[in-house]
Amino acid sequence: MTVVDRFSKAAHFVALKKLPSAVETAALVVDHVFRLHGIPMEMVSDRGPQFVSQVWKAFCSAFGTKVSLSSGFHPQTNGQAERTNQDLEVALRCICSRHQTSWSSFLPWVEYAHNSLTSSASGMSPFECSLGYQPPLFPEQEKEVAVPSVQHLFRRCRRIWREARAALQRSSANNKRLADRHRLRAPTYVPGQSVLLSTANIKLRTESRKLSPRFIGPFEVVKVVNPVAVQLRLPRTMRVHPVFHVSQIKPLSTSSLHQTTPPPPPPRVIDGHPTWTISRLMDILRRGRGLQYLVDWRGYGPQERSWEPASYVLDRDMKRDFHRRHPDKPGGAPRGAP
Numbered sequence: 001m002t003v004v005d006r007f008s009k010a011a012h013f014v015a016l017k018k019l020p021s022a023v024e025t026a027a028l029v030v031d032h033v034f035r036l037h038g039i040p041m042e043m044v045s046d047r048g049p050q051f052v053s054q055v056w057k058a059f060c061s062a063f064g065t066k067v068s069l070s071s072g073f074h075p076q077t078n079g080q081a082e083r084t085n086q087d088l089e090v091a092l093r094c095i096c097s098r099h100q101t102s103w104s105s106f107l108p109w110v111e112y113a114h115n116s117l118t119s120s121a122s123g124m125s126p127f128e129c130s131l132g133y134q135p136p137l138f139p140e141q142e143k144e145v146a147v148p149s150v151q152h153l154f155r156r157c158r159r160i161w162r163e164a165r166a167a168l169q170r171s172s173a174n175n176k177r178l179a180d181r182h183r184l185r186a187p188t189y190v191p192g193q194s195v196l197l198s199t200a201n202i203k204l205r206t207e208s209r210k211l212s213p214r215f216i217g218p219f220e221v222v223k224v225v226n227p228v229a230v231q232l233r234l235p236r237t238m239r240v241h242p243v244f245h246v247s248q249i250k251p252l253s254t255s256s257l258h259q260t261t262p263p264p265p266p267p268r269v270i271d272g273h274p275t276w277t278i279s280r281l282m283d284i285l286r287r288g289r290g291l292q293y294l295v296d297w298r299g300y301g302p303q304e305r306s307w308e309p310a311s312y313v314l315d316r317d318m319k320r321d322f323h324r325r326h327p328d329k330p331g332g333a334p335r336g337a338p
Contacts (some may be wrong), residue, residue, distance in 0.1 A: 001013075001014040001016055001020070001025075001028060001032075002014075002081055002084055002085050002088065003029075003032060003033055004081050004084050005037070005126070005130065006044070007129070007130070008122075008126045008129035008130035009119050009122070009126050009129070010115050010126035010127070010129070010130050011084050011088075011111060011114050011115065011126070012032050012033070012036075012111060013088060013107045013110065013111045014028055014032055014107075015103075015104035015107055016028075019048075019050075020050060021050055021055075022049075022050040022051075022053040022055035022056045022059075023055055024050075025050045025051075025056065026055070026056065026059040029043075039063050039064070039065060040065055041064075041065065041066060042065065042066040042067075042068055043060060043065055043066070043067060043068065044068040044069075044070060045067075045068075045069060045070065046069070046070050046081075047069050047070065051067075051069065052069065083175065084114070086171065086175065087114065087167075087168050087171045087172065087175075088110060088114075090167050090168070090170070090171040091110045091113070091114075091163075091164045091167040091168055091171070092106065092110065093167075094163055094164075094166075094167040095110070095160055095163050095164060095167070106160055106164070109157060109160040109164055110160075110164045110168075112164075113164040113165040113168055114126070114164075114168055115127050116134065116135065116137060116165070117165065117168055117169065117172075120172075120176070186227065186228060186246040186247075187246070187250075187251055189221050189224055189230050189246070189249075189251075190221065190224065191221055191222060191223060191224065192220060192221065193220070193221045193251065193252075194217070194218040194219070194220060194221075194251075194252040195217060195218060195219055195221060195230075195232070195249045195250060195251055195252055196215035196216065196217040196218055196219075196249065196250050196251075196252055197215060197216055197217050197219055197232065197244065197248065197249055198214065198215055198248045198249065198250075199212060199213060199214060199215065199216055200214075200248070201248070202216070202238075202240065202303070204216075204302045204303065204305075205282065205283075205294060205302060205305045212302065213301075213302070215250065216301050216302065216303045217252065217301075218252045219232040219233055219234060220232065220233040221233075222242070225243055227246075228245060228246050229243055229244065229245055229246065230243070230244060230246065230249065231243045231244075232244060232249070235303065235304055237303065237304050237305070237306045238303050265277070265298070265299045275314075276297050276298075276300075277297070277298040277299070278295050278296070278297060278298065278313065278315060278318065279296045279297060279298040280296050280318070281293045281294065281295060281296075281313070281318060281319065281322040282294040282295070282296055282305070283329075284310075284322070284326075284329050284330055284331060285307070285330065286330050287307075290309055290310060290311075291309075291310040291330060291331050292307045292308060292309055292310065293307070293308055293310060293313055293319075293322075294306075294307055295307070295308050295313070310331070
């Protein structure tokens with residue numbers, strides 16, 4: 001299990017024999033995090049089964065810790081832990097090439113080397129950032145020790161530490177080189193700005209994925225979370241996390257050759273209730289005892305399509321035409337009917 005401090009980038013590596021349960025994970029967090037650093041205000045984790053369980057949520061709620069789950073398409077939330085795991089794998093591969101079954105015994109020195117390595121983000125090591133000072137490293141000159149076993153242990157620990165530190169430095173430099181090959185400086189976004197959102201990781205309800213729009217929007221920037229992540233104002237039908245990495249958005253630009261999309265039409269009021277115009281019915285399914293239609297709203301983009309109960313669709317001719325074109329769909333004419 002890898003635990004990374006968001007502020008100092010300090011890491012703790014805990015060897016486990018198997019995937020822990022939620023109760024076991026809570027006990028590990030108490031032993032390896034709470035005991036050393038106190039109770040955190042927020043914990044960000046992946047969407048593993050132990051982190052989405054009611055036990056984990058109740059555990060964090062009891063200590064007043066906010067639970068946050070990373071998004072699969074938001075690298076800012078879980079990228080630090082993934083990069084730390086990659087560096088750990090490189091270090092263990094270099095150290096344990098001859099004795100692969102003893103990898104857990106090398107974890108303390110890999111962790112020591114990782115936390116004493118200077119971070120490019122802060123210019124300090126995680127030790128110095130969290131403790132206020134850099135702990136002593138291994139001396140260059142080896143001292144004579146009267147006890148041979150102690151001398152052997154010292155040499156072994158120093159060798160492991162040097163190999164782990166060298167592997168981490170090579171991995172960090174290689175990862176930076178690969179990441180910077182196609183990296184461009186992100187535009188500066190401000191609240192209230194209109195942007196377009198990439199559909200690469202958004203499931204649109206369209207007939208052909210290949211012919212679907214590459215970007216949807218425009219959407220308003222609500223908040224700039226940090227230089228590489230912004231929060232957008234999304235419609236209620238888009239049930240996705242509103243914070244996106246800057247690689248998933250782009251500024252809205254206008255041109256005389258391409259007119260901007262007009263704003264969606266306001267709803268009409270019928271019998272005191274707002275009513276929207278349906279462009280077409282795309283699909284139908286059974287939900288509970290009733291039927292629901294996949295509705296494409298007139299004047300709105302594909303991201304606004306939603307499932308609505310059949311009673312909300314007032315145009316009977318539209319429903320009749322849909323079932324005539326799709327007789328095998330639920331609610332259509334029975335087989336053999338004229």
